[in-house]
Amino acid sequence: MPHIVLEYSENLENRLDMGALCHALKDAAASTGVFPPAGIRVRAHMANHVVIADGDPRHGFIDITVRLGAGRDAAAKTRATDAVFDAASDFTSEVMASTPFMLSLELREIDPEYSRKASSIRDYLPPEMH
Incomplete structure (x- = not known):
């Protein structure tokens, strides 16, 4: 049940292909073995109103x-966060090198006691993705 959610400043809309970044992060997450591929969800939301640092x-x-769901050990969580952050860093390296830009990532565990799920996605995926 991993969710990867990006919030980004509006001024990146024409500088980065956010759809391609979502795919890159999905691929990085799947490659770790920490996230079940059938459950990976990546989405990006643009922030229309932003003030950063001095307002420039x-x-x-x-x-x-x-x-992600609780229960993974520290090594798995580190592997997952490093893989996703490294993929984002690689994808945004030109923006980082040429403009004032901040990139951050935080991992949050979902408490299973208060999490509910329903899905038919696996019914439509090949068995190797389950």
Whole structure:
């Protein structure tokens, strides 16, 4: 049930292909073995109104939240966060090198006691993705 959620500043809309970034993060997450591929969900939301640091409108950001079910050990969580962050860093390296830009990631565990789920996605996927 991993969710990877990106929030990003509007000024990145024409500088980065957010759809391609979502695919890159999905691929990075799947490659770790920590996230079940059938459950990976990546989405990006643009923030229309942003003030960063001194308010210079050139400043940009991407904030990534990774939410996953509880129960993984520290090594698995580190492997997962490093893989997703490294993929985001690679994808945004030109923006980082050429403009004022902030990239951040936080992993949050989902408390199973208060989490509910329903899905038919696996019914439509090949068995190797389950």
